[in-house]
Amino acid sequence: MTTEIRRKDRVMKTSREMEILLEEAEIGRLAVATKDGPYVVPVNYLFFGGNIYFHSALSGRKVESIRTDARVCFLVDQVGPQVIYEQKCGVSQIYKSVICFGKAEFVEDMIERRAMLERIVQKYLPASLSMDEQNIRMTAVVKIVIERMSGKVHDFSPSHTVVFNRFHPTQSTEGQQPPVK
Secondary structure, eight states: OOOOOSOGGGBOSSHHHHHHHHHHOSOEEEEEEETTEEEEEEEOEEEETTEEEEEEOSSSHHHHHHHHOOEEEEEEEEEEEEEEOSSTTSEEEEEEEEEEEEEEEEOOOHHHHHHHHHHHHHHHOOSOOOOOHHHHHTSEEEEEEEEEEEEEEEOOOTTOEEOOOSSOOOOOOTTSOOOOO
């Protein structure tokens, strides 16, 4: 089942826009199918060479789910403030998001596994760390081969006024553009 994005005005216009968010976002959310239904888990990840990589223990719910059904969904987002403006219900959210659909596969080649683990670690910890061979053997690296993706963005505009809320208690920035994380 493929559904068209309803809000055409919020569709990211280019694949490069989506790739930039995939490169910059801190955490991704991996969705897999289990025998008990959908399962979503946050993961540290790397977008590299048009694919998504993440590491995991060698066993567990997500690993077993991928072994059973390689189809996955992966989401990244950057959430900005809530805003008020003169349309529809008058409240909205500033955001960017990309959702990817693809197939997950385990990286078995130890040279590629080491390289991807090093790149993942460098994304989060720029200082170099040496990787022990034992740790590499005991860590799964999963590659998601993206089959399709889409992105949405709701940018801040002069007609928006940032509002206080319990999750983001920031100052009101009427007429100013707040950063999206």
